[in-house]
Amino acid sequence: MAALAPGTVANLGPGFDVLGLAIEGLGDVVIAEKSVEPGVRLTSIEGDDGRLPRETSANTAGIAAAAVLRLSGLDIGVELSLKKGLPLCSGLGSSASSAVAAAFAVNRLIGNPLRKSELIGPCLEAEERVSGRHADNVAPALLGGLVLVRSVDPPDLIRLPLPPDLTIVLATPDFELPTREARAVLPDTVPLTTMVSQSAQIASLVSACYSGDLSLLSRCLLDPVVTPVRAPLIPGADAAMQAALGAGALGSSISGAGPSIFALCRSERSAQAAAQVMVAAFQDAGLAASIHLSQVNCPGVRVVDPEATGFPR
Amino acid sequence: MAALAPGTVANLGPGFDVLGLAIEGLGDVVIAEKSVEPGVRLTSIEGDDGRLPRETSANTAGIAAAAVLRLSGLDIGVELSLKKGLPLCSGLGSSASSAVAAAFAVNRLIGNPLRKSELIGPCLEAEERVSGRHADNVAPALLGGLVLVRSVDPPDLIRLPLPPDLTIVLATPDFELPTREARAVLPDTVPLTTMVSQSAQIASLVSACYSGDLSLLSRCLLDPVVTPVRAPLIPGADAAMQAALGAGALGSSISGAGPSIFALCRSERSAQAAAQVMVAAFQDAGLAASIHLSQVNCPGVRVVDPEATGFPR
Numbered sequence: 001m002a003a004l005a006p007g008t009v010a011n012l013g014p015g016f017d018v019l020g021l022a023i024e025g026l027g028d029v030v031i032a033e034k035s036v037e038p039g040v041r042l043t044s045i046e047g048d049d050g051r052l053p054r055e056t057s058a059n060t061a062g063i064a065a066a067a068v069l070r071l072s073g074l075d076i077g078v079e080l081s082l083k084k085g086l087p088l089c090s091g092l093g094s095s096a097s098s099a100v101a102a103a104f105a106v107n108r109l110i111g112n113p114l115r116k117s118e119l120i121g122p123c124l125e126a127e128e129r130v131s132g133r134h135a136d137n138v139a140p141a142l143l144g145g146l147v148l149v150r151s152v153d154p155p156d157l158i159r160l161p162l163p164p165d166l167t168i169v170l171a172t173p174d175f176e177l178p179t180r181e182a183r184a185v186l187p188d189t190v191p192l193t194t195m196v197s198q199s200a201q202i203a204s205l206v207s208a209c210y211s212g213d214l215s216l217l218s219r220c221l222l223d224p225v226v227t228p229v230r231a232p233l234i235p236g237a238d239a240a241m242q243a244a245l246g247a248g249a250l251g252s253s254i255s256g257a258g259p260s261i262f263a264l265c266r267s268e269r270s271a272q273a274a275a276q277v278m279v280a281a282f283q284d285a286g287l288a289a290s291i292h293l294s295q296v297n298c299p300g301v302r303v304v305d306p307e308a309t310g311f312p313r
Numbered sequence: 314m315a316a317l318a319p320g321t322v323a324n325l326g327p328g329f330d331v332l333g334l335a336i337e338g339l340g341d342v343v344i345a346e347k348s349v350e351p352g353v354r355l356t357s358i359e360g361d362d363g364r365l366p367r368e369t370s371a372n373t374a375g376i377a378a379a380a381v382l383r384l385s386g387l388d389i390g391v392e393l394s395l396k397k398g399l400p401l402c403s404g405l406g407s408s409a410s411s412a413v414a415a416a417f418a419v420n421r422l423i424g425n426p427l428r429k430s431e432l433i434g435p436c437l438e439a440e441e442r443v444s445g446r447h448a449d450n451v452a453p454a455l456l457g458g459l460v461l462v463r464s465v466d467p468p469d470l471i472r473l474p475l476p477p478d479l480t481i482v483l484a485t486p487d488f489e490l491p492t493r494e495a496r497a498v499l500p501d502t503v504p505l506t507t508m509v510s511q512s513a514q515i516a517s518l519v520s521a522c523y524s525g526d527l528s529l530l531s532r533c534l535l536d537p538v539v540t541p542v543r544a545p546l547i548p549g550a551d552a553a554m555q556a557a558l559g560a561g562a563l564g565s566s567i568s569g570a571g572p573s574i575f576a577l578c579r580s581e582r583s584a585q586a587a588a589q590v591m592v593a594a595f596q597d598a599g600l601a602a603s604i605h606l607s608q609v610n611c612p613g614v615r616v617v618d619p620e621a622t623g624f625p626r
Binding site: 014015016017018019148149150151156158160186187188189190191192194195196198199200201202203204205206207210211216219220225 | 327328329330331332461462463464469471473499500501502503504505507508509511512513514515516517518519520523524529532533538
């Protein structure tokens, strides 16, 4: 049984820790097979240049798989192979993707004892171990599209509609930003007036999702709290965001904890224009950047043919 | 020219300073007539038991009317009569209602030089003088229904849909809570985690408005920031909110700066049940409380017949 889970853009605009978007064409694949020995073993990882921990209990795929077995109460042995399609530490939800693919594949392998919505717990358990207990990567990787996380404990997830022509650009500079460092700059508190303004922006964003009002979407696709303190850690990030807006993007901010920058655009053509100037901005800061374009209403985790060529990466 | 502007529930649930709802059957009326002497004069106020300032420049009706004349650039004399239908200092948007009725009546009287959306500036100017520069009372009094304030400067207002059967209960205890005192207990800052949670609740509330998911509406109709610090200032408030929830209300918190408490209910019948227990809760705290029920998709300011009997009051 093989499953592919997509990469995701968390912290979407004003949705710090609560809004995440699934992307297409980038994701991790987990192949799960039954084995004689009970418990979970992670037998191989490809595509990570040897950087991920090999111990099952230290890898998000292994942690999520073990949690699915524990929740289902079945005493079964499972072997996992992980094929990384997502770059590590890039702000594209790599750890969440591995967890979601593993949880989904294992649940399928053992006869679907858990509903899809129940897989969120095992995935959160895995995500917590490597990057904190937040659901804005695992939720869209599981459900697809744009997901609002009303609550993590207990999980309460809302899939939001988006105008179908929207295209998201992801520019990933060749730069390491450790999540630890990205979290260290977060403020512990914010002024009440900031909370009010942030509330108003995310509420407006949800309204724009339903009404399709792109002008409104553009006015509220801001993050005045987290992006301003994180952007200075990423050379060229501010310039790339400004360039994207200048090229007509509806909004642009940091994807997850960075260093990837996203720009949401009204069409694929507009996205291509934004991509060009974003790459140029990173180049000016001395960094190469890779570009990925995606539609916005993409499916979440799904079964794939493990023998197919053309796995992501 | 006579105009009626409705009362309003500001700070709706998680929408502190950004969500306000127009109510029906309660409002202020302003009659505007041309006079020879240029400028605005407030010639009479009824229904306030003599408590409001009589000087034109100290009353929100007078301030808003003068601002409309100033913006329109017309050198015209206007006399205003104000008929208060809303109780003062009750958290039902009394000052905003007077401002909106005056701005609308004067604009009509002088030939509509300003669009309706342009009246928000004069109304904000008036509101600022008496209770701070926030738009979550004046915006729904002007536009009707539930209004989201994305931005005050410049004004950016979004009318949100609501399931039509919803009914709101307002319980107004016989208790004075000066706005100054209600504002003094507000925190200057909130933890980042609180901002995240508040963002998630208001975003979910907007989603529920569009989707009509009443269960979701109920789960997110919370105010964990402002209501907990204000409720202790109002005897019986906590008990009234709990009683309303116990009687099946979807949510209950403080209306505006209080002391009125609102409860949003799925039907008029449910609202009547909530109203009974809210009155009883205030009674247990030694306070009489008056009750008002309203549908949720009510019109904003409108022209009325100045000679009609049955003015609000």
